[in-house]
Amino acid sequence: MNKSLLSGGSHYDLLINWDKRLKNEVPFLLDFFSDRLTSESSILSVGCGTGRHLGELSKSYQSSLLGIDLDPTMIAKARMLFPKAEFIVGDFLDPKMIQERTFDAIYSLGNSVGLIAASITSYKPIIKKFSSILEPGGILVFQLLNTMKERNGWSPPRNIQTVDGEYIFLRGFTTTPNFIQPEIVTLFRASSDSDFELMTTGKTNIPRITIHKMKQLLEDAGFIEIALYGDYHKKSFYESSSQDMIFACRQAR
Numbered sequence: 290m291n292k293s294l295l296s297g298g299s300h301y302d303l304l305i306n307w308d309k310r311l312k313n314e315v316p317f318l319l320d321f322f323s324d325r326l327t328s329e330s331s332i333l334s335v336g337c338g339t340g341r342h343l344g345e346l347s348k349s350y351q352s353s354l355l356g357i358d359l360d361p362t363m364i365a366k367a368r369m370l371f372p373k374a375e376f377i378v379g380d381f382l383d384p385k386m387i388q389e390r391t392f393d394a395i396y397s398l399g400n401s402v403g404l405i406a407a408s409i410t411s412y413k414p415i416i417k418k419f420s421s422i423l424e425p426g427g428i429l430v431f432q433l434l435n436t437m438k439e440r441n442g443w444s445p446p447r448n449i450q451t452v453d454g455e456y457i458f459l460r461g462f463t464t465t466p467n468f469i470q471p472e473i474v475t476l477f478r479a480s481s482d483s484d485f486e487l488m489t490t491g492k493t494n495i496p497r498i499t500i501h502k503m504k505q506l507l508e509d510a511g512f513i514e515i516a517l518y519g520d521y522h523k524k525s526f527y528e529s530s531s532q533d534m535i536f537a538c539r540q541a542r
């Protein structure tokens with residue numbers, strides 16, 4: 290991931306409306322997990338960021354919760370917030386990372402799969418690694434932005450006042466034939482009588498992938514019962530309009 294895009298666990302948490310996201314996303318995960326996991330099951334969060342979902346899951350699953358993220362500032366924040374879960378810094382695709390462990394469930398939210406694919410312009414090694422570290426019958430849930438939807442332009446700015454000063458976050462997208470390109474600009478000023486300064490800016494290339502291609506990658510890697518949703522309320526997926534691509538499936542036994 291482009292280091293300047295979303296760098297810093299604390300900034301990331303300011304950018305995100307966590308109450309809203311967790312209210313949508315955690316029940317979705319629990320719905321897949323509750324029938325198939327026990328409180329002893331092991332769960333991995335890939336591109337876990339500041340660990341918010343693991344923190345919520347730790348209320349139901351206590352034994353083995355692991356989060357991995359490339360960004361040490363994200364992991365530092367996650368460790369501070371949720372000391373009972375385990376967090377490691379590393380590239381999920383590094384063959385040395387998580388090579389001797391397996392999991393009953395793996396999930397990846399917040400477009401982490403798209404951002405991991407950005408660095409290698411491919412989804413195949415990500416799906417293969419999911420498969421290689423899941424127990425037979427294990428569950429995989431992952432979300433990425435609907436990469437087939439045309440996205441261009443900027444969302445309304447998000448202003449956040451903190452004890453340090455005022456932030457403005459701007460989020461925009463460009464769509465090219467092969468990529469969607471999210472961009473985040475952060476402005477900051479220490480007090481209301483000073484000017485805003487540019488704090489971070491960055492653009493990432495997320496490879497576009499059709500649902501047909503993603504389903505093929507999942508089947509080739511041994512996944513079955515592949516379900517696809519367009520949002521966390523389990524609405525059907527529509528290529529031209531859905532916000533997200535959310536896949537849920539199982540590793541064949």
Ligand SMILES: C[S@@+](CC[C@H](N)C(=O)[O-])C[C@H]1O[C@@H](n2cnc3c(N)ncnc32)[C@H](O)[C@@H]1O
Pocket residue numbers: 290295335336337338339357358359360363379380381382397398399400401404405
């Ligand atoms: C947009 S954040 C999402 C964080 C969190 N999952 C959420 O739902 O908000 C994407 C995260 O993916 C991480 N990431 C990107 N490439 C990665 C890689 N190759 N291995 C592990 N984490 C990665 C980034 O550091 C970042 O924290």
